Amino acid sequence: MVRSAKARTALSSTSDPLRLAILISGRGSNMATIARECLERRINARVAVVISNKPGVAGLPTAQQMGLRTQVVPSSGVGREDFEKALTATLDEHAPDLVILAGFMRVLTAPFVRHYSGRMINIHPSLLPKYTGLHTHQRVLDAGDTEHGATVHFVTPELDGGPLILQSRVPVKTADSEATLAARVQATEHVIYPRVIAWIADKRLDWNGGRPLLDGKHLTQPVVEDFP
Ligand code: GRF
Numbered sequence: 001m002v003r004s005a006k007a008r009t010a011l012s013s014t015s016d017p018l019r020l021a022i023l024i025s026g027r028g029s030n031m032a033t034i035a036r037e038c039l040e041r042r043i044n045a046r047v048a049v050v051i052s053n054k055p056g057v058a059g060l061p062t063a064q065q066m067g068l069r070t071q072v073v074p075s076s077g078v079g080r081e082d083f084e085k086a087l088t089a090t091l092d093e094h095a096p097d098l099v100i101l102a103g104f105m106r107v108l109t110a111p112f113v114r115h116y117s118g119r120m121i122n123i124h125p126s127l128l129p130k131y132t133g134l135h136t137h138q139r140v141l142d143a144g145d146t147e148h149g150a151t152v153h154f155v156t157p158e159l160d161g162g163p164l165i166l167q168s169r170v171p172v173k174t175a176d177s178e179a180t181l182a183a184r185v186q187a188t189e190h191v192i193y194p195r196v197i198a199w200i201a202d203k204r205l206d207w208n209g210g211r212p213l214l215d216g217k218h219l220t221q222p223v224v225e226d227f228p
Helices: 005-009 029-039 059-065 080-093 110-115 136-143 178-201
Strands: 018-024 045-052 070-072 098-101 120-124 147-154 164-171 223-226
Touching: 018 029, 018 059, 018 178, 029 045, 029 059, 029 178, 045 059, 045 080, 045 178, 059 070, 080 110, 098 178, 120 178, 136 147, 136 178, 147 178, 164 178, 178 223
Parallel strands: 018 045, 018 098, 045 070, 098 120, 164 223
Antiparallel strands: 120 147, 147 164
16 A cells, blocks of 8 residues: 555554545444544554535534544535546545545445555445345345344445455344344444454555455455354
8 A cells, every 4th residue: 555655754653554534424423433543543544534525414523523634525416527536636635545435425436446446445234245235224124134234345346346354243133123223233333444444554454456365364255243
């Protein structure tokens, strides 16, 4: 990964802190969790910018209260090409080592994704490759599945289709509603997403041209962690 000169003085550490750009479209609970882990130096990284494609979302004041720089790059009423051009320009101003999609509700085009190839990760609320797309919790309930979870993966042009890194697995309980299941899964997201970022910051995880290596071993399957 390319490291920027700016990052080198930000934290005293044995290696340079990773510069993060976090993209949100809503509440930003994953963003806030990741930012807190960085501010409290449990991850050797710092949040260079939080970007929302929607003005007025709850994640923006949350980020500002944490002392983070925020920017809005509006997507509404803007063509896809113009939006991505503006997003690229804003992102590149901050020279991120890693772009983190955290509830960012825009489908990204292949050229945009390729620009950040190996430097962009996402969290999706399902045990990928099951349930790509939206409304995952209700679809899991409708199918009568007994387990569900979340997945952190590298982003490739295929929607929710890049190499899988880490999954949280939770039981689906008979009394579950969409809301209770979503809450159980989201609590696990706040554990697994910072963990993957720490792996990258500590150089334990590498994109390796699309065949990710964790601690020197190929990740042919995601690492799976069980939660109650
Ligand atoms: C999370 O459930 C994540 O899996 C999905 O969008 C949601 C974002 O939540 N991609 P938050 O904005 O981080 O609270």
